[in-house]
Amino acid sequence: MAIQPKETVVPFALHGEGSGVLPTLTVAGDAGHEFLTDAYPAFGGADSAPSPLFYALGALTSCNQVAVSLVAKDLGIRLGRWTFDAQGDLDTAVLVGGAAGNANFDRVEVRATVETDATEEQFARLISETARRCPVTQLFERSGLELINDWTRAELPAAV
Known part of the structure; x- marks a missing residue:
């Protein structure tokens, strides 16, 4: 028998893809919000988006x-x-x-x-x-x- 989640539990899910240290993250759900992250050059990034x-x-x-x-x-x-x-x-x-x-x-x-x-x-x-x-x-x-x-x-x- 499968365990049933509590009614008060809300899943928060996202998907990430990209290359190097520059992923695009997409929030699961109908809204499809997207955001980017990057890293400082010292960490291998180009600082093109927030860390x-x-x-x-x-x-x-x-x-x-x-x-x-x-x-x-x-x-x-x-x-x-x-x-x-x-x-x-x-x-x-x-x-x-x-x-x-x-x-x-x-x-x-x-x-x-x-x-x-x-x-x-x-x-x-x-x-x-x-x-x-x-x-x-x-x-x-x-x-x-x-x-x-x-x-x-x-x-x-x-x-x-």
Whole structure:
């Protein structure tokens, strides 16, 4: 008997093809979104598209934005504009030089500013619950790198 997937499981699938370090990635499904990745020349690329490492950081910040929106809704908190900045520190000795060790980022820092009507206590819960519920944050946290998650609460402007 085949194992039936849970009703809440959504598959995320994509297809990649190309040559060298320049793949074209196509998201499975009706929309058929495509994107390219490339690498810096030092890694064998031409820097004609963002590095997969930038996509990883972009996935982290954008997944946080989705998660914080869902969490805010559940907590009854209003959100306005937000900004996310991320930096990953990568020692390239393993990737480029083949050294022994872990090819992962050593450290990733996310800085976010979110306009909200949340109190400081509510904002602290919003941040911790967002980190818990964001799949990409969990990938980064569980990978063993040093993850700095620095969020700032900004006042939500009065409605015009």
